[in-house]
Amino acid sequence: DTGVSQNPRHKITKRGQNVTFRCDPISEHNRLYWYRQTLGQGPEFLTYFQNEAQLEKSRLLSDRFSAERPKGSFSTLEIQRTEQGDSAMYLCASNWGTPNTEAFFGQGTRLTVV
């Protein structure tokens, strides 16, 4: 498989629980992005990595959210003490770090907080 892979595809959790999502980017890509998408809206940028370095975080990324990319390959996004407002599709994308190159998206992880 040469595409971006995300796991799990769906996650239902109770409010207050912690969740972790995983993204495996296209193997040659050095940049990895996390986006969040709510129903009927376009994806919103959360954060991105170049190799293992987290270079930018959006204001949307509250202190309950943390992302890592320890070896510059796969990445994890953790949400602590989930709230109902965290329910969304979490999308991962990757590309080369050269300017103006398309980002390839995974199928996303659908999070539902009950």
Place this chain on the structure above:
Amino acid sequence: GESVGLHLPTLSVQEGDNSIINCAYSNSASDYFIWYKQESGKGPQFIIDIRSNMDKRQGQRVTVLLNKTVKHLSLQIAATQPGDSAVYFCAENNGAAGNKLTFGGGTRVLVKP
């Protein structure tokens, strides 16, 4: 502020007709634009891109037009097929700002048989 928006939230088109989806952007520093197609329950799928030094680019059945004067771009789909039914997003990027994309709200295209 930086924003990308779409004029029409829903577009119904007869199978075989051409579709035109419009998008406005506000960041004059954006130098790269992408159209994505998103089917229900799936991630966005790249359709076509255009750089700011171009005003038109053609792909297979799709054409993107960029008008920097009025900060507008459009996606034209020729001979629309049932498989084209999806939500379409335009996204902008300022290459100097890290390649992160700013998306608009999306246009749903419904193809009628």
